[in-house]
Amino acid sequence: ALAAEVLSGTNLAKRIRSTAADAITVKQNEVPGFKPSLVIIQVGSRPDSSAYVRMKLKASKESNIHCEVIRLAEDVSERELLNHIEKLNDDTNVHGVLIQLPLPKHIDEVKITNSVVSAKDVDGFDRYNTGELAKRGGQPLFLPCTPHGCMKLLEESGVELSGKHAVVIGRSDIVGTPVAAMLRNADCTVTIVHSRSTNIPEIVRGADIVVAAVGRPNFVKGEWIKPGAVVIDVGINYVADSTKKSGQRLVGDVEYETAKEKASFITPVPGGVGPMTIAMLVENVKLAAERQLQKESQLARIT
Amino acid sequence: ALAAEVLSGTNLAKRIRSTAADAITVKQNEVPGFKPSLVIIQVGSRPDSSAYVRMKLKASKESNIHCEVIRLAEDVSERELLNHIEKLNDDTNVHGVLIQLPLPKHIDEVKITNSVVSAKDVDGFDRYNTGELAKRGGQPLFLPCTPHGCMKLLEESGVELSGKHAVVIGRSDIVGTPVAAMLRNADCTVTIVHSRSTNIPEIVRGADIVVAAVGRPNFVKGEWIKPGAVVIDVGINYVADSTKKSGQRLVGDVEYETAKEKASFITPVPGGVGPMTIAMLVENVKLAAERQLQKESQLARIT
Numbered sequence: 001a002l003a004a005e006v007l008s009g010t011n012l013a014k015r016i017r018s019t020a021a022d023a024i025t026v027k028q029n030e031v032p033g034f035k036p037s038l039v040i041i042q043v044g045s046r047p048d049s050s051a052y053v054r055m056k057l058k059a060s061k062e063s064n065i066h067c068e069v070i071r072l073a074e075d076v077s078e079r080e081l082l083n084h085i086e087k088l089n090d091d092t093n094v095h096g097v098l099i100q101l102p103l104p105k106h107i108d109e110v111k112i113t114n115s116v117v118s119a120k121d122v123d124g125f126d127r128y129n130t131g132e133l134a135k136r137g138g139q140p141l142f143l144p145c146t147p148h149g150c151m152k153l154l155e156e157s158g159v160e161l162s163g164k165h166a167v168v169i170g171r172s173d174i175v176g177t178p179v180a181a182m183l184r185n186a187d188c189t190v191t192i193v194h195s196r197s198t199n200i201p202e203i204v205r206g207a208d209i210v211v212a213a214v215g216r217p218n219f220v221k222g223e224w225i226k227p228g229a230v231v232i233d234v235g236i237n238y239v240a241d242s243t244k245k246s247g248q249r250l251v252g253d254v255e256y257e258t259a260k261e262k263a264s265f266i267t268p269v270p271g272g273v274g275p276m277t278i279a280m281l282v283e284n285v286k287l288a289a290e291r292q293l294q295k296e297s298q299l300a301r302i303t
Numbered sequence: 304a305l306a307a308e309v310l311s312g313t314n315l316a317k318r319i320r321s322t323a324a325d326a327i328t329v330k331q332n333e334v335p336g337f338k339p340s341l342v343i344i345q346v347g348s349r350p351d352s353s354a355y356v357r358m359k360l361k362a363s364k365e366s367n368i369h370c371e372v373i374r375l376a377e378d379v380s381e382r383e384l385l386n387h388i389e390k391l392n393d394d395t396n397v398h399g400v401l402i403q404l405p406l407p408k409h410i411d412e413v414k415i416t417n418s419v420v421s422a423k424d425v426d427g428f429d430r431y432n433t434g435e436l437a438k439r440g441g442q443p444l445f446l447p448c449t450p451h452g453c454m455k456l457l458e459e460s461g462v463e464l465s466g467k468h469a470v471v472i473g474r475s476d477i478v479g480t481p482v483a484a485m486l487r488n489a490d491c492t493v494t495i496v497h498s499r500s501t502n503i504p505e506i507v508r509g510a511d512i513v514v515a516a517v518g519r520p521n522f523v524k525g526e527w528i529k530p531g532a533v534v535i536d537v538g539i540n541y542v543a544d545s546t547k548k549s550g551q552r553l554v555g556d557v558e559y560e561t562a563k564e565k566a567s568f569i570t571p572v573p574g575g576v577g578p579m580t581i582a583m584l585v586e587n588v589k590l591a592a593e594r595q596l597q598k599e600s601q602l603a604r605i606t
């Protein structure tokens with residue numbers, strides 16, 4: 001059997017980020033004050049969240065984006081968190097506001113994500129963006145980063161999407177549901193499966209494209225993969241591994257070694273969707289800053 | 304073969320509407336001024352739109368709902384239409400505002416449907432409701448009427464939805480997409496097919512539940528239906544029929560006679576989803592009026 005071509009998110013993300021960095025530099029030569037700026041709010045100190053925040057900070061800086069992190073205590077009140085967001089909403093020097101999820105249980109996540117103004121919602125999670133994405137001809141201001149990263153990887157494979165059968169495993173608001181909407185908008189036939197679904201192996205066997213966003217290590221078996229299918233593995237799972245210094249190892253939601261023998265293209269974990277998520281965030285902050293600049297120069301022309 | 308049980312929308316809709324009418328009367332005995340009120344705006348005079356508006360008007364009145372129709376000329380400007388909507392948005396005596404679709408080409412339908420305040424959007428089409436419906440734990444203020452009617456018919460069948468495979472044919476913003484979201488929220492595995500899909504017969508053959516919203520007479524063949532499946536036919540199509548006085552006959556998107564031999568439950572056309580759409584509208588107007596009343600009595604208590 002031919003092994004799948006590996007769709008490297010690391011390489012593609014690097015290209016996207018350096019293109020963004022170049023575009024920002026070009027713009028700065030035109031408009032000296034131009035400096036895309038992102039503020040990340042992290043509540044509490046979950047180690048995984050801290051790791052994500054570190055990566056976002058690093059990638060932003062490398063792309064010539066100003067990035068600040070506001071770290072709030074685990075027991076911060078919802079009101080205080082909202083105060084921070086409102087201040088950032090009003091600050092014209094801030095273009096993107098990102099609330100690192102998950103939030104502690106006492107805070108209403110839906111309320112908080114909806115309190116970021118749509119023009120700065122670089123995560124794409126607020127009601128405006130979600131509603132627009134759900135529609136056929138909708139015009140979201142930002143695409144959510146992880147699903148958008150999945151779509152870029154599919155694009156990179158060069159595989160024609162129209163009319164293909166895509167199976168999305170998982171229906172979360174941040175991955176499964178929006179990626180299903182994007183695949184439908186790209187003219188795929190889309191099946192969404194989740195923890196209540198029966199016959200998942202059989203459904204996956206019919207898929208030309210598989211997007212796994214389950215959060216269970218090696219959930220999708222290689223033998224489920226239709227020969228020639230494209231496999232996008234969103235999962236990020238840590239499993240015990242005594243051969244590693246850290247005692248653990250990162251694996252996806254797909255049994256990589258066996259799936260690789262069946263698929264035409266497959267994303268690795270790590271180095272697949274993960275880095276793409278960050279690259280799409282950089283893209284969104286750049287976009288937000290460009291829009292803000294355009295708005296300001298329109299205002300300047302009027303007044 | 305056993306023939307399917309017919310899921311009568313006419314009967315169920317009658318029950319829902321009379322329950323709503325009774326509840327409104329009860330409330331009026333408590334609060335004499337209580338009178339749910341709907342305003343429908345019709346632009347132009349398409350005969351199908353006029354027929355729908357007539358039905359909505361009649362059903363509202365029968366359910367003890369005040370209903371007015373504002374009829375605007377085909378060439379009304381977008382600005383004038385918006386002025387009407389804004390006035391209705393501000394009028395506390397109006398609880399529901401419905402823009403009869405489709406609108407003429409020179410008017411931006413998305414802009415118009417989004418201009419109705421969410422609290423009066425009894426069609427459930429604005430961005431707030433669409434965004435909330437798209438989410439897992441979303442809280443739409445109103446469910447869109449036709450998809451909600453489909454779900455009520457499924458409920459009426461008594462068939463357990465969790466884990467079942469539902470195939471939705473069509474991905475429009477008013478039927479296919481929202482019904483797919485509702486089925487997913489009801490824990491179905493959901494496949495969405497559309498005009499770019501290949502292998503539709505095969506996909507339908509795997510379905511425990513089929514929702515057809517295609518707009519093509521007899522599109523779904525009886526031989527595609529898995530024995531025992533539940534079939535919801537949303538289609539409203541007129542086909543030539545010289546045996547009828549009008550010269551035409553109403554048919555659905557499903558080849559009814561053959562599908563009936565395979566399905567466990569099937570909705571007829573006419574008399575299936577159509578009347579349910581109207582009943583769900585009545586429900587939404589009642590809901591809007593109850594919410595408005597509650598808001599007013601809360602305000603009265605505060606001041």
Ligand SMILES: NC(=O)C1=CN([C@@H]2O[C@H](COP(=O)(O)OP(=O)(O)OC[C@H]3O[C@@H](n4cnc5c(N)ncnc54)[C@H](OP(=O)(O)O)[C@@H]3O)[C@@H](O)[C@H]2O)C=CC1
Pocket residue numbers: 146169170171172173174175176193194195196197200213214215216234235236237273274275277
């Ligand atoms: N690469 C990246 O940048 C990112 C990676 N991730 C990773 O992606 C994965 C998914 O994330 P997220 O969507 O947030 O996770 P959630 O836990 O929110 O959602 C998981 C989904 O998988 C479904 N599921 C769980 N168990 C099963 C099962 N046994 N069979 C079928 N479906 C199942 C759930 O179903 P139900 O709805 O019924 O509960 C749910 O819809 C995680 O590993 C996460 O770490 C997430 C975000 C970004």
Ligand SMILES: NC(=O)C1=CN([C@@H]2O[C@H](COP(=O)(O)OP(=O)(O)OC[C@H]3O[C@@H](n4cnc5c(N)ncnc54)[C@H](OP(=O)(O)O)[C@@H]3O)[C@@H](O)[C@H]2O)C=CC1
Pocket residue numbers: 449472473474475476477478479496497498499500503516517518519537538539540576577578580
């Ligand atoms: N009972 C009721 O109260 C109501 C009934 N209806 C009826 O429901 C039907 C659908 O309405 P609506 O959703 O507004 O219609 P639209 O025309 O907006 O959408 C039709 C959908 O069907 C898909 N489609 C068209 N042709 C094919 C094909 N050959 N194979 C597969 N899919 C196809 C289209 O695909 P694509 O997206 O690729 O174009 C589209 O997604 C109509 O008959 C309408 O009259 C509608 C509203 C209320």
